[in-house]
Amino acid sequence: MRKTFLLVLLLIMSSAYAQEQKKVNFDEQFKKENQGKTKVEIHEVKELLHIMIAITEVGLENDDMVQQSGTYYQDVLKQFKTFKNEKIIGKFDSLIKANAVNYVLITGNGMSYDFKGNKLVPDKNYIFPAQSVSSHTTVKTNIIKTWKSDIENFAEKSGFRAFYKKHIPYYKTLISQYNTTANLDEQWKWLEKNFDTRVNNYTVLTSPLINSLNYTTSYHDNGFLQILMVLPPLDEPQGRTEKENTVYNTRVMFTEVDHNYTGAPLKKYTELINESLKEREKWVNVKQEGIEYYPNPIRVFDEYMTFAVFYLYCADKYADDSPTVAYAYRDVNEIMKQRGFIKMKEFNDELLSLRKKYPTKKIEDLYPDLLQWCKMQ
Incomplete structure (x- = not known):
């Protein structure tokens, strides 16, 4: 199941959200x-x-679907595993087995309901x-609405609301790490300085139980655009300096955020992108698992841009700190090569060169020159 679910995540990240209701x-x-x-929020019903x-x-x-390391997961098992035979748990199990998405x-849809006492409103x-x-x-139909009574009964029987309240200090710690380490506000300001796109609000929904699942969606209503991201808690791996760890964690968020900016000009340059990246094997390792979810030049170019723009952000932010900039450069190039984007280093170098050549231009205004370079490869 692990391998299958990882493939589904790629579908999620490339999904089209139809406005049906x-x-x-x-x-x-x-x-x-x-x-x-x-x-940044750990929403109670979603949790x-x-x-x-x-x-x-x-x-x-x-x-991969559920983060199974750490004391929080053990707390979850200790309190809730005894209820695994409840009807609603079996229903959720069958739904996910039928279709992992x-x-x-x-x-x-957890955020579509809130608790009022023991009831969902x-x-x-x-x-x-x-x-x-x-x-x-x-x-x-909203699955939560369909199974509302069963979910309420499970929450009451299992003592969920007391569990959630008990762990609020831990949730606040995870939220604080996001605010101090990834610094979404700083990313947002930099992106809107460098692109024409404007967003009204960013919201991150996280959970200690999210592992490999990252995705972004947008909601637009009444003249207001919100970008909502579902992300795991920040990682604190060993062997990195404090700044390297910040770069590592910022990348996870930034490369979700900046899709909203790098993607906006694509329609304008569709014909040039298709022509410039038409020789697929020059740009991706076609044998790499997962690369099939970037099936056309538009998707490939946007993914290159997403990560290259993150490197530009690091080059600006750490302009006086060459070791950290060098780490960001290596990190971006290595992770993208592993994913099958084989010309990431060259792409990074060219975009940085254009940035230095035209320092007053918005990044999206560099697309034509960058695409001409792509065409010559």
Whole structure:
């Protein structure tokens, strides 16, 4: 199951979110409270759903879908595993086994409800946020609404709300790490200085139980654009300096955030992109697992840009710190090569060269020159 789920994640990241039913309601109060702000949250109902999935048969077997290391996971097993035979757990298990993307359609709709006592009440702003994962994987009814009574019964029987309250200090620690290490506000300001795209709000939903799942979606209503990202907690691996660790963790978030900026000009340059990257084997290792989810020049170019722009950000942020810039350069080039993007180093070098040549231009205005370079490869 582990390998299968990793492939599904790539589908999630490339998904098209069809506007079939109203997803959100950004009223004037919501707009006023969220304009120009970032938020990192461990949403209570969403966390309940992650816990419920963690004790399904498929969740217990899959350490890519569920983060199974650490004391928090052990706390979850200690309190909730005894309820794994509840009807609703079996239902979630069967849904995910039938189609792994149901993991997203279950947890992604968690924010559409809030607790009021032991009952779930509809959220006034998030109506039905997760309706599709790709053009061929959609749901017409909110799964949380369908199984609302069973979810309420599970939460009450298992003592979930007390568990959540007990762990709030730990949740706050994870949120604080995001705010101090990844610094989404700084990324946002840099991107809007360097691109024409404008976003009204960024929200990150995380959970100690998320492992390999990263995805981004956007909601637009009433003239308000929110980018919502689902990300795992920040990592603190051994063997890195404090700045290297910041670069490493920032990359995970930044390369989700900047898709909203690097992708915006693609339509304008579609014909040139298709011509410049038409020889696929020059740009990707076609034998690399997962590269098939970047099937055309547009997708390939955007992925190159996403990571190259992150390197430009690091080059600006750490302009007086050459060892950290060098680490960011190696990190980006190595991870992309591993993923099958074989010309990342050359692409990075060319974009940086153009940036130095035209320091006052927006990054998207460098696309034509960059694509002419691509065409000559």
